[in-house]
Amino acid sequence: MAAIEGSVLAFAEIDRAREEVDLAALVETYAGLLFRVAHSILRSRAEAEDVVQDVFVRVVERKHKLAEIREMRVWLVRIAWNLALDRRRRVRPEQFDVGFAESLVGSDVSADKALDEAQRMAAVLRELERLPKAEKHALLLAAIDELGMAEIAEILGRSESAVRALLFRARTRLRERLEGSRMREGGRR
Amino acid sequence: MKDSDEVIDRVLTGLRDVSAPVGMEQRVRAAMECRTAERTGWQWRSWSVGMAAVVVLLAAGVVEVKRPRVHNDVVAEAKQTLIVDNPAPIVASESRNTEILRVAQNDLGHRAPRTVDPPAVNDVDMGGIPAPPMPLTEQERLLLQLAHRADATGLTPLNAEARAKQNAAFDAEFQEFFAPPAPTSANTNLTEKEKGETQ
Numbered sequence: 001m002a003a004i005e006g007s008v009l010a011f012a013e014i015d016r017a018r019e020e021v022d023l024a025a026l027v028e029t030y031a032g033l034l035f036r037v038a039h040s041i042l043r044s045r046a047e048a049e050d051v052v053q054d055v056f057v058r059v060v061e062r063k064h065k066l067a068e069i070r071e072m073r074v075w076l077v078r079i080a081w082n083l084a085l086d087r088r089r090r091v092r093p094e095q096f097d098v099g100f101a102e103s104l105v106g107s108d109v110s111a112d113k114a115l116d117e118a119q120r121m122a123a124v125l126r127e128l129e130r131l132p133k134a135e136k137h138a139l140l141l142a143a144i145d146e147l148g149m150a151e152i153a154e155i156l157g158r159s160e161s162a163v164r165a166l167l168f169r170a171r172t173r174l175r176e177r178l179e180g181s182r183m184r185e186g187g188r189r
Numbered sequence: 190m191k192d193s194d195e196v197i198d199r200v201l202t203g204l205r206d207v208s209a210p211v212g213m214e215q216r217v218r219a220a221m222e223c224r225t226a227e228r229t230g231w232q233w234r235s236w237s238v239g240m241a242a243v244v245v246l247l248a249a250g251v252v253e254v255k256r257p258r259v260h261n262d263v264v265a266e267a268k269q270t271l272i273v274d275n276p277a278p279i280v281a282s283e284s285r286n287t288e289i290l291r292v293a294q295n296d297l298g299h300r301a302p303r304t305v306d307p308p309a310v311n312d313v314d315m316g317g318i319p320a321p322p323m324p325l326t327e328q329e330r331l332l333l334q335l336a337h338r339a340d341a342t343g344l345t346p347l348n349a350e351a352r353a354k355q356n357a358a359f360d361a362e363f364q365e366f367f368a369p370p371a372p373t374s375a376n377t378n379l380t381e382k383e384k385g386e387t388q
Contacts, residue, residue, distance in 0.1 A: 023221055027214050027217050027218055027221070031209060031213060031217055032208075035207075035209040035213065036204070036205065036207055036209075039204065040204045045207075045210055046210075049213050053216065053220045056217050056221050057221060060225055061224070061228070100203070101200075104200065104203040121196060121199065124197055124200045125200060139201075140204070143201040144204070145205045175193045175194060175197065178193040178196070178197070179193055
């Protein structure tokens with residue numbers, strides 16, 4: 001009985017070592033991409049890291065099905081995308097937007113100019129959030145610049161041409177809204 | 190217009206160029222190992238619980254197999270008794286009479302083997318519960334009352350020989366009581382005197 005238990009434990013150890021190598025490779029390959037995907041939604045580094053951990057915990061839970069997954073990259077990005085969207089509903093992202101906009105401003109500018117630039121970037125993020133959901137998602141996924149059009153289309157569940165149209169409309173609408181808000185602010189002054 | 194595009198591009202570039210925090214991969218790996226350990230422990234626990242459940246089921250199966258066997262033996266014995274007692278189908282009243290005769294002919298201390306009603310046996314077959322004791326028939330109850338309440342004289346009618354002796358004794362006593370008295374000499378003189386007075 002003890003011998004059987006020992007051999008079972010040894011096999012489990014070998015199996016676990018092999019899985020660890022595979023999972024470690026997965027983490028090394030995709031952690032950065034998943035972080036950026038989650039960050040594009042949440043605009044918070046801590047929250048994005050939590051999402052990445054959640055993604056790989058789910059990978060562990062489904063490790064016996066990993067062999068059946070054909071496009072690991074798309075599968076992982078989709079999990080991260082959905083987890084980030086779910087987390088965004090629970091946190092208040094506006095506070096993260098301000099901090100992220102400030103982080104985009106260069107340190108070599110004056111304080112007044114830095115404040116002005118930070119406000120303009122925060123306005124972009126605000127208008128981005130007001131876009132229709134499909135346009136916003138297409139624009140954020142395209143911004144990551146690591147995903148091809150086919151992959152974005154698969155993640156969003158649309159055709160490539162539909163994604164291209166969404167990207168064009170999102171960019172146009174965002175530009176128009178920013179111009180409109182700037183015009184209104186100029187009129188007030 | 191150009192200014193807006195520039196700001197949009199800067200924001201999107203900032204989203205693209207964001208870098209993961211230092212040590213994130215190690216933290217992710219640690220979380221995965223923790224989760225794997227939890228799952229392994231859970232699997233061992235579930236395996237142990239499963240084995241325990243199998244053992245319990247096997248034990249229950251053994252008990253269940255043994256219990257009907259004992260029960261079936263009892264039922265088979267009862268059926269055998271029924272066959273021995275009633276080799277052929279008997280009408281209800283005839284069965285009752287036979288039973289009364291058998292009980293009366295046997296010694297009072299010895300109880301006759303009891304018959305089992307086929308429907309009762311079927312009822313016993315249906316359940317997994319041991320058969321309850323069969324209820325007494327009406328004749329058995331009467332005999333029981335008689336045995337417990339009557340004295341030896343009262344029980345005599347049940348024994349033919351004793352009953353014949355008792356009847357004979359009763360007849361003898363009757364005859365003795367009503368028989369005419371034997372004639373004596375004094376009685377003869379008296380009768381002669383009575384005859385003279387009448388004349």
